Amino acid sequence: MRTEHKVFYSDSRKMSKVKDGTVDLVITSPPYPMVQMWDGAFSSMSDMVKETLAAEEGKAAFTAMHDVLDRVWSEVDRTLRPGGTVCINVGDAARKIGNSFELYPNHSRIIQTFQYMGYKNLPMIIWRKTTNKPNKFMGSGMLPPNAYVTLEHEFILIFRKPGTRSYSEPRGKSAYFWEERNAWFSDVWSDIRGTFQSLEKGTRQRSGAYPTEIPYRLINMYSVMGDTILDPFLGTGTTTLAAIASGRNSVGFEFDKGMKEVIDDRMSKAKTYSRKIVWSRKKAHKKFVEAREEDGKKLKYHSPTEGQKVMTKQEMNMDLPIVDLVEATKTGYEAHYEIEKTKWTLETRR
Numbered sequence: 001m002r003t004e005h006k007v008f009y010s011d012s013r014k015m016s017k018v019k020d021g022t023v024d025l026v027i028t029s030p031p032y033p034m035v036q037m038w039d040g041a042f043s044s045m046s047d048m049v050k051e052t053l054a055a056e057e058g059k060a061a062f063t064a065m066h067d068v069l070d071r072v073w074s075e076v077d078r079t080l081r082p083g084g085t086v087c088i089n090v091g092d093a094a095r096k097i098g099n100s101f102e103l104y105p106n107h108s109r110i111i112q113t114f115q116y117m118g119y120k121n122l123p124m125i126i127w128r129k130t131t132n133k134p135n136k137f138m139g140s141g142m143l144p145p146n147a148y149v150t151l152e153h154e155f156i157l158i159f160r161k162p163g164t165r166s167y168s169e170p171r172g173k174s175a176y177f178w179e180e181r182n183a184w185f186s187d188v189w190s191d192i193r194g195t196f197q198s199l200e201k202g203t204r205q206r207s208g209a210y211p212t213e214i215p216y217r218l219i220n221m222y223s224v225m226g227d228t229i230l231d232p233f234l235g236t237g238t239t240t241l242a243a244i245a246s247g248r249n250s251v252g253f254e255f256d257k258g259m260k261e262v263i264d265d266r267m268s269k270a271k272t273y274s275r276k277i278v279w280s281r282k283k284a285h286k287k288f289v290e291a292r293e294e295d296g297k298k299l300k301y302h303s304p305t306e307g308q309k310v311m312t313k314q315e316m317n318m319d320l321p322i323v324d325l326v327e328a329t330k331t332g333y334e335a336h337y338e339i340e341k342t343k344w345t346l347e348t349r350r
């Protein structure tokens with residue numbers, strides 16, 4: 001098996017290198033409107049953003065920033081196949097502009113766009129990030145009524161394009177474990193910490209990156225092996241890494257050319273990362289099986305491909321892809337996987 005990962009260092013408001021209806025799943029995290037670290041990026045794409053920020057007109061700046069994102073969402077719509085899925089990780093922004101402190105609800109503004117484009121809005125996930133910083137509170141301290149609730153969560157918005165999709169291969173190979181289904185399809189994720197965002201390479205100090213576990217889960221939840229995943233705001237290449245680890249193809253756009261060095265560096269470690277994530281899933285499943293059996297609850301089925309007992313028939317043919325080699329190509333990267341199921345089990349890893 002082989003997967004292809006294209007990376008274009010260009011503006012995703014025009015993704016002409018991607019043909020209509022060729023993407024199966026979009027996973028992305030845009031620059032968040034009204035979060036200060038992205039003011040420069042939005043201003044470089046829109047004079048209206050620059051002018052409204054300079055005039056301290058918060059609501060107008062918010063609208064102008066989303067007008068920029070809307071152009072990318074329209075390209076996302078063109079490239080996505082009917083029945084395809086879009087997952088967008090975004091946080092709201094709370095900010096003081098001039099004398100006015102207020103919340104800028106990015107998530108609801110993006111929902112409006114997708115509803116307008118005719119997409120079905122599916123139940124969303126709240127990603128609850130843990131923070132213990134004592135200085136996280138804003139406003140008037142212990143004096144009512146002017147203290148503000150802190151933002152400690154982000155959203156993962158999920159939309160489906162109308163239409164039905166077909167599959168070239170049986171979906172069983174891409175199944176996930178029963179106990180993963182129970183955790184992943186819960187609407188609050190509180191087990192994933194934010195990621196370290198300082199950048200040693202590249203042109204900026206902070207990455208704005210999400211933890212790889214976010215796109216990895218979403219890819220496994222909403223696509224099958226061999227599908228193509230698009231990220232129009234690729235940043236440090238986290239979605240590419242997750243696609244490699246999941247045996248899916250990918251296309252990414254990033255307009256900051258300085259990120260190439262960062263992405264190349266991450267892809268040079270992709271084999272190790274992807275093996276680690278697959279190994280940790282197998283290990284967690286083994287623990288789950290042992291705990292159940294200790295409780296006297298036998299698992300009825302066996303997966304010959306995974307060499308483990310499983311809860312349901314649907315898991316019997318699942319086959320977690322094991323990366324053998326990731327190499328650079330003219331347009332990005334290519335990943336090769338172990339062809340034969342080897343004895344790469346928990347026991348031989350020890």
Ligand SMILES: C[S@@+](CC[C@H](N)C(=O)[O-])C[C@H]1O[C@@H](n2cnc3c(N)ncnc32)[C@H](O)[C@@H]1O
Pocket residue numbers: 010011012013028029030031032041072207208209210211232233234235236237238239253254255256
């Ligand atoms: C929130 S970051 C994405 C971080 C990414 N998920 C990661 O894990 O590294 C948004 C990225 O989109 C890029 N960007 C913003 N506008 C863009 C555009 N119109 N076209 C391409 N890239 C863009 C920014 O340079 C930034 O790297």
